[in-house]
Amino acid sequence: MMQKLSENILDKFSMDFLRNQxxxxxxxxxxxxxxxxDPRVLLVWYLFFGLVPWFVQDTTFLLGCFVLxxxxxxLARVAGLVLLxxxxxxxxQTGYLLIxxxxxxxDASAVAPLLVLTLKVATISLxxxxxxxxxxxxxxxxxxxxxxxxxxLSFSISYAYRILPMLMEEFQNxxxxxxxxxxxxxHDTFTGKVxxxxxxxxxxxxxxxxxxxxxxxxxxxxxxxxxxxxxRYAAQNKTVRRIRLAGLHLSWDDGIFAAxxxxxxxxxxxLAGLV
Amino acid sequence: xxxxxxxTMNQSQKLMVFVLTMSLYGxxxxxTELIPKFQVGLVEFSVEYFLxxxxxxxMLFDPLSAALGAATGELVFSEIMLGQFGGLGELExxxxxxxxxxLAGRLVRDPRNTRMVGIAAFLGTGAQLLMGTIVDIxxxxxxxxxxxxxxxxxxxxxxxxxxxxxxxxxxSGIFFCLLPTLYLVPxxxxxxxxxxxxxxxxxxxxxxxxxxxxxxGCAVAFVCAVVAEMLATSGLELIDWEASWAESGTSFxxxxxxAAVLALAVxxxxxxxxxxx
Numbered sequence: 250m251m252q253k254l255s256e257n258i259l260d261k262f263s264m265d266f267l268r269n270q271x272x273x274x275x276x277x278x279x280x281x282x283x284x285x286x287d288p289r290v291l292l293v294w295y296l297f298f299g300l301v302p303w304f305v306q307d308t309t310f311l312l313g314c315f316v317l318x319x320x321x322x323x324l325a326r327v328a329g330l331v332l333l334x335x336x337x338x339x340x341x342q343t344g345y346l347l348i349x350x351x352x353x354x355x356d357a358s359a360v361a362p363l364l365v366l367t368l369k370v371a372t373i374s375l376x377x378x379x380x381x382x383x384x385x386x387x388x389x390x391x392x393x394x395x396x397x398x399x400x401x402l403s404f405s406i407s408y409a410y411r412i413l414p415m416l417m418e419e420f421q422n423x424x425x426x427x428x429x430x431x432x433x434x435x436h437d438t439f440t441g442k443v444x445x446x447x448x449x450x451x452x453x454x455x456x457x458x459x460x461x462x463x464x465x466x467x468x469x470x471x472x473x474x475x476x477x478x479x480x481r482y483a484a485q486n487k488t489v490r491r492i493r494l495a496g497l498h499l500s501w502d503d504g505i506f507a508a509x510x511x512x513x514x515x516x517x518x519x520l521a522g523l524v
Numbered sequence: 525x526x527x528x529x530x531x532t533m534n535q536s537q538k539l540m541v542f543v544l545t546m547s548l549y550g551x552x553x554x555x556t557e558l559i560p561k562f563q564v565g566l567v568e569f570s571v572e573y574f575l576x577x578x579x580x581x582x583m584l585f586d587p588l589s590a591a592l593g594a595a596t597g598e599l600v601f602s603e604i605m606l607g608q609f610g611g612l613g614e615l616e617x618x619x620x621x622x623x624x625x626x627l628a629g630r631l632v633r634d635p636r637n638t639r640m641v642g643i644a645a646f647l648g649t650g651a652q653l654l655m656g657t658i659v660d661i662x663x664x665x666x667x668x669x670x671x672x673x674x675x676x677x678x679x680x681x682x683x684x685x686x687x688x689x690x691x692x693x694x695x696s697g698i699f700f701c702l703l704p705t706l707y708l709v710p711x712x713x714x715x716x717x718x719x720x721x722x723x724x725x726x727x728x729x730x731x732x733x734x735x736x737x738x739x740x741g742c743a744v745a746f747v748c749a750v751v752a753e754m755l756a757t758s759g760l761e762l763i764d765w766e767a768s769w770a771e772s773g774t775s776f777x778x779x780x781x782x783a784a785v786l787a788l789a790v791x792x793x794x795x796x797x798x799x800x801x
Binding site: 350475 | 536539540541683716795
């Protein structure tokens with residue numbers, strides 16, 4: 250039973266699964282309500298829900314914000330893996346502190362501020378999940394560029410999504426070829442298992458050697474192709490920027506989204522004042 | 525000498541190093557984000573840092589491009605792509621990774637000198653981890669209200685953070701930074717540089733040794749990171765957010781609600797009209 254379970258989990262965490270989840274996260278949900286929003290509106294929206302909860306201690310307000318970002322996350326139809334990572338991340342940021350506090354003799358009084366902290370962290374993380382996972386990478390890059398982020402950042406975002414599937418596949422191929430040629434130590438006993446683990450880690454490290462050389466060649470090709478198209482001059486040119494950003498325009502739906510968010514926040518502020 | 529192999533790097537070669545480090549370190553951090561950590565008691569065995577990748581590249585190529593590429597790669601691949609973007613917390617990570625990798629890259633003047641490579645790798649990792657620990661402790665101290673009043677919390681934060689630092693330095697630092705760097709630098713030296721059209725780094729072509737000025741610059745950047753965190757978490761007094769609500773919170777909120785409802789109604793009507801056209 251245990252063995253079957255662990256096999257099942259290991260099956261799920263294969264390289265292909267990871268690649269699919271990442272790709273699905275990036276390109277799989279372009280038809281959601283969130284993905285259709287203007288990136289600029291979403292970034293401003295994120296700025297509010299990513300910053301304000303840090304400053305507020307009121308539980309009602311935090312709870313209201315949390316519910317709103319939870320709804321938007323559901324609307325964005327984020328990939329399951331990302332949500333799992335979110336849960337693990339929230340726990341590792343504050344959950345372990347809770348346990349440590351108990352270990353060092355804290356009592357119930359320690360729990361309340363930590364719960365508020367957890368609520369804050371969860372709200373902020375979900376807001377970022379909504380915006381950064383819900384949006385198409387190219388739209389996100391354009392939105393960041395509109396706000397005057399360095400050109401290298403928006404280039405990196407677009408490039409990362411393109412190159413990642415290739416890199417993952419290549420890494421897997423290198424890893425598999427190492428495994429084919431290698432002779433792993435027997436792993437029946439405990440020391441054997443430790444040796445086996447060390448062997449696996451060593452292979453992963455060694456696999457970066459060919460990967461580094463290959464990626465060096467590829468990045469040279471990429472940069473030379475970019476230079477041929479005048480990338481470094483285009484990055485500073487105002488006309489090019491205007492052409493690239495011409496695709497962004499606000500629709501009525503964006504206004505409605507913003508107005509609903511403002512309404513929601515105002516209602517929670519009202520409730521926080523009444524309670 | 526081949527005319528395409530210049531001694532100093534030009535702009536597009538710096539961009540190549542940036543792209544190279546970004547994609548490789550990004551891929552590695554994506555794995556670390558996805559691989560579950562296993563924990564034995566308080567000791568955490570995690571493949572926390574594939575920091576050896578930017579360390580190796582910073583020692584072989586331009587340190588600043590490699591450092592910035594690594595920080596950007598981590599930000600884009602593992603934070604933005606997975607929707608884990610944490611706002612101001614990422615600024616701190618960005619700066620500490622950049623400083624750690626940059627310092628290690630500047631320390632090595634001749635990549636063939638194995639001892640120097642080892643020392644630099646260890647120092648770079650240590651610097652990055654130490655800065656992260658300091659910021660972490662400050663963050664918890666400021667984020668939790670009445671930090672000192674909560675019984676058992678201050679000690680537990682110092683203990684867990686201090687322990688995590690030592691654990692990371694000894695475990696990740698040696699196994700995942702020091703040893704792979706010592707393995708990779710001599711093997712890649714002279715092989716990877718021609719692929720980007722450069723000649724390998726020698727003591728003569730290396731950037732001048734670390735000066736007090738560079739170190740001071742790094743210190744200033746680190747202070748900026750800490751100050752940004754502090755401002756973010758203790759900004760309460762500056763903005764006086766809660767006080768203004770407490771006084772006229774209800775009427776203020778009612779005002780916003782009325783405005784939002786009106787705006788919503790207008791927008792819906794306008795949308796209907798636009799669609800009818």
